[in-house]
Each structure stands twice: as structure tokens, then as C-alpha cells.
Amino acid sequence: MATLTSRNSRKKSLERQGRTATFFLFPSITALALFVFWPIADSLWLSFHHWSLLDPEHAFAGLDNYSSLVKDPLFWKDVRQTAVYTVFVVPLSIALALLLALLCNEKLKGLAFFKAVYFLPVVSSFAIIAIVWSFLMDPDIGLLSYYFKQIGLSSGEWLRSTTWAMPAVILVAVWKNVGFNMVILLAGLQGIPASLYEAAKLDGAGMFGRFRSVTLPMLRHTLLFVLITSITASFQVFDQVYVMTRGGPLHSTETIVYYIYHQGFELLDMGYASSAAWILFAAVFAITIVQLKLFRYDQTD
């Protein structure tokens, strides 16, 4: 009898939990279905149709959008430029962040102040701080342009030059990303047991020896994490390009996301823009797969 009641109450509790779960999940699942999963499916559908906001006809396009995309030299230019951006921003911001993280991992007075300063760009809106940067690089009023001219480095025409606009965008991105990478790497460094350094010291390893034999291998996971997040973020760069150059001059700073934005929301060719978005999706997805593979590989070795 007693067991029957307890079984009954257990069953009741499970029923109640099921009802509660429905209630608790309903808002989130509805929102995700409407605003994430449906749009993803719709985006794929769009990419196979001629869909312009200006034209009520949405004719089936087959692979037209994709084939015009592949034939568009501007798309490939933007892919190349996104790659160049990534190739410079990712290693530079990780290397500088590692240097700062190593310094911040020492026992020094006043570190809290330095860490707070390094973090300022991370909490700031990229769009807004990019406004400040483009003024700094302005040939007429920009203090930075002026300093550079004083030491004979450039004509000061940073953002108006097809040669120098991209390096300027890269510089600002490195400046912005270093703090974030530093925080993550510092957390990784603090997780390395001091005993490993002691042991290496006893073995006669110098400062660089300890860095190579202890720090780098122990930091491998953190570095990989920072690498992957930096690469995916770089593939999706948009804000500072939009604010500082609007992709110019002469498309020299356009990136893939800028291309999607321009085709979809300025030229209103949304089917075509969707096909470009799916190419980006494939690239980001490939990186994610590589990431999963690498992490699994790491666990087994």
C-alpha cells in the first residue's frame, strides 16, 4: 500500500514536471523557432530564388544566384580581403595579447590598473570607437596622422588611400581585440600549476626554456580557443568597416559581411545576398568542425 502511494505520487510529480517544463520552455522554443530556425530555412529558400524587395515576383532561380556570385569579381575581392584581414588581425592580436598576459601574470604592483586599461576597448562599442579612430586618422584634424607625418611615415591619407585603408582597419581591429584575448589567455596562464615551473627550473631551464617547455604546451587549449574565436569573429567583421570607410575607397576595405549587407539591404537583392550568406555560413561551419575535431584530437593524445 505504502509503495503504491509513493509510486503514485512519483508519477504525479513526473506529470507535474512535464507540465511545468512545457510552460517553462514555451517562450524560448517559440522564439527560437520563429527567429532562428524558420529564418535559416527561409534563407536557404531565398538563395534559390530571385527575391528583391522592389519586385513582387519571386521567381525560382535554381543555382543562378550562386553562379552569379562565383562569377562576381567583387565577391572574390571581398573574400580575399576578408582573408587578408584575418591573416593579419588574428596572429597579431594573439601574439600581443600573449605578451601582455605573460606580463600581467607576474607579481607586479599596479597590475589591476593596467588590466583595467587594456580592457577598455573590449567593453566599448566598436562602431562608436571607430568614429573616434577615423577622426584620429583624418589628414586634416587627426592627431595620429599628424604624428605619423612628423616622423615621415605616411602622407596622412590613411582612410582615403586604397593602399592604406585596409592596414588602418586592421590596426584598429588589433587594438580592439588584444584586451579580450589577453583576459582569456591570462585565465589560462593562471591555471598552470607553479610546481611545473619549479620542476623546469630545477632541470636548469631558463626563462625561454620554461616558456617553451611549460607555458606553451599547458596553454595549448586556451590558445586554440582564442584562435578559433578570433578566426570566426574575423570572418564576420563589419562594424568598423561600415563606420570608417563604408567599404571604400574603391571597395578596398570591403569584407564578406559588408558585401552581404550591401547586396541585401542597400541594393535590396535579398535572394542574391542570401546565397552569399550561405557561403559565409559554410565557411564558419567548416571552422567549427575543425575546432571540434581538434579538441577531440587533443583529448585522446
Next chain:
Amino acid sequence: MGAKMKIWRAAQYALLGVAAVVIAFPFVWMVLTALKPESEIVTFPPSLLPKHWTFDSFVHIWSRVPFLMFFKNSVVFAFGVTLLSLLFDSMAAYAFARLKFRGRNGLFVLILIALMLPVQVTMIPLFIMLNDWGWVDTYAGLIIPRATNAFGIFMLRQFFIGLPGELDEAARIDGSSELRLFARIILPLAKPAIASLFVFHLMYNWNDLMWPLIITNSQAMRPLPAGLALFMGQHVVEYGILTAGATIALAPLVIAFLTAQKYFIQGVAFTGLKE
């Protein structure tokens, strides 16, 4: 301390100092430029410090730009998304972490998939949908599509799972309702995780450019980043006004960061996990 050690210390501080100057420079220049009269900003050669200090730009920005409107939109948008998302994220996370029901694992896989989808792919269909609904250029259009966040659900679930299971059992034996268990026992225990997620949502939305750029088309609906970026496109010459605007727009998060560093660093680390 040996001489060699002293030199090494000095070198370390020199490096830290150089990095701090380079990183702080644009912020310092921004504030100092906002404190100069416009005539002095355009004087050649430019200088870092103002000769005449003035608050003119900070006064004029409210009338030259619909700045109060931008600010209000930023507050409504960023806090609206943050509060709504915290509520729905934590409810869903609670169900996944502490309730037994059929289809739990299948649904959770959906959350993990949502976590991996880049926002740029959903942007175009979302715009078309919200346009059909008449939600473009409204707060509803800005806020509701972000009412829940797969990452928020994922993160809070991990935290809720870590809480001891005896909590629920004891509460259920006492006959307390699930809602009470969630609101009175689980949520208060999750305060640190909620605080970090709060910072994560607030920062992400306060700073976001692209979503408001797409979903709003009148100046009256724009939050600060989109509003100022577009104002800059039309009036490049008003340096004092724009640097003052940038200073005010950045101030809330910078001040919040300086007072609650721990939660910010945690919240920012989430950004990396999310992308």
C-alpha cells in the same frame, strides 16, 4: 633585489606602460577633443590638450543631434532585450537542467544547433518577416526577435546542473510549487551566473550596430551606435559634437565595468564562447 632583477622589472613596467598609453590614447584624445571649442579642433597643427577648456560640445549635442532619443532607444533596446532574455533563458535552462520530461535531449540538441548558426544568415529573412508584420522601425521589432538566446540557455543550464539535486527533492516533498522552487530557491543561488549573463546581454546589445541598422529606418528609432554612425556619415565636420556624443555613449558601460569588473570579465569571456 639584484641589479639584473631591477632592470628586468623596469623593462616589464616600460612594456606595460607603452601598451597602456597606446590602448588609452584614443579614449584620452576623444575626451580632450570633446572639451575643445570647434575652432580649436580644426586648427593646424593639432594638439592633444585644449588651450581653452569648454563644455560647449556636451551642451550642444542634445540639440544638434536627436541625442536624447538615441540614448533613450539604447536604454529601451539594450535593457529590454536583457531583461526579457534573462527571464526566458533562465526558465528554459531550469527545465533542461532540473525537470524530467519526454524529448528533453532532442530539444537540447536544437539549442546546441542554434548556438552554432551565425547571425548574418538569419538577418535577411528576419528583416523580410518583420517587414511583413509591420514591425520594422518599432521597439517590438528590435527587441522581440532577441527575447531568447541559445547561449544564455546553454550557459545557465550548465550552472543549474551544478546545484545539488537535494534542493528540488526537499522542496517537492514540502509540497512547494515548481514556480516557487525556480524563483525562490534556484534563481537566488544562480546570482553570479545571472549577473555575468546580464552583463553579456547588456553589452552585446548596447554596442550592437548591424541589427539596429537593419531593423530601424527612421532617425527617431536608432540606438546610439547606429544613430551616431549615420550622423557621422552625413556631417563629418562636426568633430566636437561627435566626440562628445561618443564619450557619453561609451560612459555607462565603462563606468559599469570599473565598478563590477569581475562580472564584466566573465560576461565578456562568454562573447568568445558564443562566436
